Amino acid sequence: MGFSNAVQRKLGNLADQAGEIVADLIRERGGSSANVRHAGPWAGKTLAETAEAAVQGDLTAATAIKIVKQAKRLGEKH
Numbered sequence: 001m002g003f004s005n006a007v008q009r010k011l012g013n014l015a016d017q018a019g020e021i022v023a024d025l026i027r028e029r030g031g032s033s034a035n036v037r038h039a040g041p042w043a044g045k046t047l048a049e050t051a052e053a054a055v056q057g058d059l060t061a062a063t064a065i066k067i068v069k070q071a072k073r074l075g076e077k078h
Contacts, residue, residue, distance in 0.1 A: 003048070006055040010065060011047065018048035022064050031071030039064040 008015055017025060023036045023043040036043050042050045042064035053061035067074065 003051075004055070007048070007051045010051045010054050010062075012069070014047060014065075014068065018051070019046055021045070022047055022050055022068060025068045026071045029068065029071035030075040031067065032075045035067050035071055035074050039067050 003011070003015070003018070011018060014025070021043075022039050022045060025047060026035050026039060026043070027033075040060050040063075042053070042061050047065070047068065050061045050064050054065055
């Protein structure tokens with residue numbers, strides 16, 4: 001896919017799923033609905049759009065990507 005190096009770096013191991021919706025990825029990776037809500041307005045956007053915004057300095061987009069990456073841990077009961 002034609003991502004800049006910065007976007008590629010931000011996505012890391014999720015680069016192959018860049019076309020998927022953030023909320024779907026969070027749930028797919030074991031996150032809860034609270035995690036989806038925490039992703040805010042980025043929950044309905046693709047991972048690629050979110051990564052591009054994060055690279056441009058949007059902190060809420062960067063948080064949404066972190067939630068996707070950590071969804072399994074965040075969704076576990078303590």
